[in-house]
Amino acid sequence: MTEKQALARAFFSRETRLVARALLGKRLVRLEKGGSRLAGLITEIEAYVGSDDLGCHARAGRTARNASMWGPPGYAYVYFTYGMHWMLNIVTEQDGFPAAVLIRAIKPLEGLEVMQARRSGRPRHALTDGPAKLCQALNIDRRMDGYDICQTKASLFIENEPEIPETLVTKTPRVGLNHVPEPWKSIPWRYFVHPSKLLNPNEEEQP
DNA sequence: AGCACGATTAACT
DNA sequence: GTTAATCGTGCTC
Numbered sequence: 001m002t003e004k005q006a007l008a009r010a011f012f013s014r015e016t017r018l019v020a021r022a023l024l025g026k027r028l029v030r031l032e033k034g035g036s037r038l039a040g041l042i043t044e045i046e047a048y049v050g051s052d053d054l055g056c057h058a059r060a061g062r063t064a065r066n067a068s069m070w071g072p073p074g075y076a077y078v079y080f081t082y083g084m085h086w087m088l089n090i091v092t093e094q095d096g097f098p099a100a101v102l103i104r105a106i107k108p109l110e111g112l113e114v115m116q117a118r119r120s121g122r123p124r125h126a127l128t129d130g131p132a133k134l135c136q137a138l139n140i141d142r143r144m145d146g147y148d149i150c151q152t153k154a155s156l157f158i159e160n161e162p163e164i165p166e167t168l169v170t171k172t173p174r175v176g177l178n179h180v181p182e183p184w185k186s187i188p189w190r191y192f193v194h195p196s197k198l199l200n201p202n203e204e205e206q207p
Numbered sequence: 208a209g210c211a212c213g214a215t216t217a218a219c220t
Numbered sequence: 221g222t223t224a225a226t227c228g229t230g231c232t233c
Contacts, residue, residue, distance in 0.1 A: 046214070055214075065229060082215050083226030089214090102214060132215055142228095176214045 004159040009150045012073035016092040016099040017189060020047040023090075024169060024193050027159040028106050030138040036114050038138050040106030040128055041161065041198050046174045047189040048089070049099045055177045055184040058098030067146075069098040074150035078135075078142060085132035086141045090149065090158070104131045104175070107195040125195075168197045 004027065012019055023042050030038040048056035048069075057066040057079070068077040069091055077089040077100045089100035106128045108115055115127045115137035128134035135141065140156070149157045171188040178185070 048214075057214080060230080063230065079214085080228055081213050083213085083228075085213095085215050085226095087214065104214085130215070174214070179213095 004161070006150070006154070006157045006159055009072070009074040012090060012092050012150070013094060014092070016047040016049045016101060019090075019092045020045045020101045020189070020191050021169065022163070023101060023103075023158065024191055025164040025198055026161050027109075028103065028134075028138075029157055029159055030111075030140070031155045032114070032139065036111050038108075038111030038114055039159075040108040040110070040134070041195075042103060042105075042158075043107050043195050043198065044103075044105035044190070044192045046102045046104060046191070047092075047099075048102060048174075049093075049189075051098060053184055055174055055180045055187075056098070062098070066098065069100050071095060071146070074148065076140075076144050076147040076149055076156065078140060078145040078147075080142065082132075086135040087131045088135050088138075088140050088144070102131060103134065104190075105129045106134055107198055108137070162199070164193050164198075168193050170194075 023045050026042050027039050028042055051058040051061065058069055062070050065079055068075055071091060072095040073092050075091045077091050079087055081087060087102060089102045091100045093099045108124060108127045112124060119127050119137050128137050144156060147156060170192040172190045173186045173188055174190045
């Protein structure tokens with residue numbers, strides 16, 4: 001198997017919607033103590049752009065919670081919500097500008113047994129098909145907030161994969177912003193590709 | 208110190 | 221389709 005290249009900081013320093021679109025199909029990788037490698041291809045992602053974006057946590061200014069989003073690109077912004085769930089974002093654009101992409105779903109390919117153990121034995125299709133689900137499966141919580149996913153020997157990073165053709169990409173309004181005013185509520189900054197459309201030639205669990 | 212709420216999920220009718 | 225779960229966070233007093 002050829003070694004894939006981890007995405008460098010320059011990838012994330014670009015405009016947030018461009019980064020979100022470009023991350024579709026890329027491989028989110030989690031390395032754990034003990035050597036297990038968990039990974040999947042990104043199938044759903046949203047852009048949150050600046051304090052003018054009233055759907056973005058940065059709308060109320062910089063706080064202890066959202067501080068990571070104001071930092072340099074290529075770092076994780078992980079936050080807690082609904083009293084029980086963690087969400088994984090990757091910070092985008094330049095240092096000082098608050099923006100990030102929320103990873104909402106991946107197609108699980110590596111480390112399925114570990115993910116299943118963390119997800120109460122749920123079937124493969126339900127392991128990582130939601131933003132809190134993938135954090136649970138990949139053991140991501142507040143310890144990963146502010147983590148540099150571009151550093152060498154990172155335990156959380158994103159590997160390059162072939163670009164997804166535009167014809168396979170669906171754009172919709174972002175999910176869960178029901179009390180956010182227009183135009184932010186309906187602006188189509190969610191990017192989605194159906195998992196079955198992603199090429200993965202029978203790739204399975206590590207041998 | 209108290210309180211309303213949330214970029215969700217799972218279970219239920 | 222509806223709703224309970226569950227608590228860190230940010231805001232007000």
